[in-house]
Amino acid sequence: MAWSEADIPDQSGRIALVTGANSGLGLETARALAQRGATVLLACRQRSRGEAARQQLLPLARAGLELIDLDLADLASVAAAASQVQREFGRLDLLINNAGVMAPPRRLSRDGYELQFAVNHLGHFALTAALLPLLKQQIGARVVTVSSGAHYFGRITFDDLQGERRYDPWTAYGQSKLANVMMALDLQERLAAAGSTTLSIAAHPGLARTNLQPSSVAAKGSWIEGLAYRLLDPLFQSAAMGALPQLHAAVAPDARGGALYGPDGLANLGGWPVSCKIAAAALDGSQRRRLWQASEELCGFSSKTAVA
Ligand SMILES: NC(=O)c1ccc[n+]([C@@H]2O[C@H](COP(=O)([O-])OP(=O)(O)OC[C@H]3O[C@@H](n4cnc5c(N)ncnc54)[C@H](OP(=O)(O)O)[C@@H]3O)[C@@H](O)[C@H]2O)c1
Secondary structure: OOOOOHHHOOOOOEEEEEEEOOOOHHHHHHHHHHHHHHHHHEEEOHHHHHHHHHHHHHOOOOOOOOEOOOOOOOHHHHHHHHHHHHHOOOOOOEEEEEOOOOOOOOEOOOOOOOOHHHHHHHHHHHHHHHEEEEHHOOOOEEEEOOOHHHHHHOOHHHHHHOOOOOOOOHHHHHHHHHHHHHHHHHHHHHHHHOOOOOOOEOOOOOEEOOHHHHHHHHHOOHHHHHHHHHHHHHHHEHHHOHHHHHHHHHOOOOOOOOOOEOOHHHHHHHEEEEEEOOOOOOOOOHHHHHHHHHHHHHHHHOOOOHOO
């Protein structure tokens, strides 16, 4: 039977952090969790947008809605956000690594890394490592990392991770979204090996009408892409439907660690959440460990103590 928002168990007493909670899938995820009683931490890069989302959700929320300043393109901001969660809440049950950027022209993060790799992968990698000690204290805690169907076409270019020699916006997006799945799987393996009950799960929304595509078009100023999205619009589902796989991964009692949930429709573009095929590249353990090590080096820390 189709899993829908009505199946979300009561979340009273639980705390969930959603990155990119002011827009699209993040906003829908925050709304659904708040309506089921979770305290939701809206982790957003622009306070004004975060506050607008908070005001929108407040009438629906059954518990607290709090803003956390988080710029995933700035590792110092990631560390500050994690410290704030530790200091002000001292508890975390769900971490939803949702925020993302898609296929902009080559830009650098504050730390000098290619923006998509930095925001979509490295920032979430660092945030997850910093919040794991809190998550591991809660029975049934989960880390959900939002990827994309683009991960099927992704490849990790280990000798040019930052696209310095060659940059293509879509290739870099595919790399970052493959990295999302690889991190989710490797984290699950590490948590299980350490005997932790915390689950790490990946999800993807298929195609959903959000700000992702308009932002991507605006960043490139590409009228052809703009036209393509208008023509493809009938294939897109609502943001609320697109958020279901990540919600399923976050709260469905039968969701499995190390799985990837996406829509059940044609080519997994739309529909109800089901377990989906994972790209062979993400199933390669040695490649995953190589990415993990490279990510630790780029973030400048060792996650060993956090995971074990
Ligand atoms: N929509 C789709 O069809 C689709 C398909 C496949 C995968 N996805 C994935 O779904 C996730 C959510 O995207 P969406 O579709 O909901 O797009 P969206 O509406 O554009 O939302 C993206 C969110 O990420 C935030 N963000 C961007 N850069 C950030 C940074 N440096 N630090 C912190 N937050 C940042 C944005 O903040 P601002 O509002 O301030 O920019 C926004 O809140 C992404 O990971 C995306 O790759 C979406």
